[in-house]
Amino acid sequence: MTLSKNGEIALAVLLVLLIVLPALMLGLIYGEAPYHMVPGEPVREAADAAGISIASVKGTLWNMTGALGGKTYVLTDPAGDTATVATQAFDSADSRDAAVRLYNAHAPGKGRAVGSLIVVGQYLIYATPANSPIFAKLAPALQQAAKAAGAQS
Structure with a gap:
């Protein structure tokens, strides 16, 4: 049962990394655009x-x-x-x-x-x-x- 529990924990960590890591990468690549006034249309x-x-x-x-x-x-x-x-x-x-x-x-x-x-x-x-x-x-x-x-x- 211990081996199974360790496998479940490893799977949970892997899933979290697969979700969080791409979001962090996108945040670093696509930073917020600067706010400034654009004249005209x-x-x-x-x-x-x-x-x-x-x-x-x-x-x-x-x-x-x-x-x-x-x-x-x-x-x-x-x-x-x-x-x-x-x-x-x-x-x-x-x-x-x-x-x-x-x-x-x-x-x-x-x-x-x-x-x-x-x-x-x-x-x-x-x-x-x-x-x-x-x-x-x-x-x-x-x-x-x-x-x-x-x-x-």
């Missing part, structure tokens, strides 16, 4: 730079602590692809990062919609569908906007 500017058309824009306010408001864009590209991209500005890094943690706390289809989330300064930018060719073109321009604004602050 990053999605509109990125869409213009990538040659993507804006079909419609409407104001939105997410029901989250610290949310200040944003916009929802319906985008189309010359190939006929369509994507929805929503932005939301937050009043602090803490409230923005809490929204990211809440998003990551749910598995896709179980409380979390299937999409891609990117942080640009004070904004969270959410695109659906996640594998959209439009978002693939938009993401590099959004990342450039985040880097440029971060370098100025």
Whole structure:
């Protein structure tokens, strides 16, 4: 019975390591994005730079602590692809990062919609569908906007 108990303990330790170690690695690799004010409309500017058309824009306010408001864009590209991209500005890094943690706390289809989330300064930018060719073109321009604004602050 002692050998079996030691085997159970070793298995439990192994399982804990398999769960905790990847989470720690992701935390080290993907540190929190710096909070800084990004001027203008990053999605509109990125869409213009990538040659993507804006079909419609409407104001939105997410029901989250610290949310200040944003916009929802319906985008189309010359190939006929369509994507929805929503932005939301937050009043602090803490409230923005809490929204990211809440998003990551749910598995896709179980409380979390299937999409891609990117942080640009004070904004969270959410695109659906996640594998959209439009978002693939938009993401590099959004990342450039985040880097440029971060370098100025």
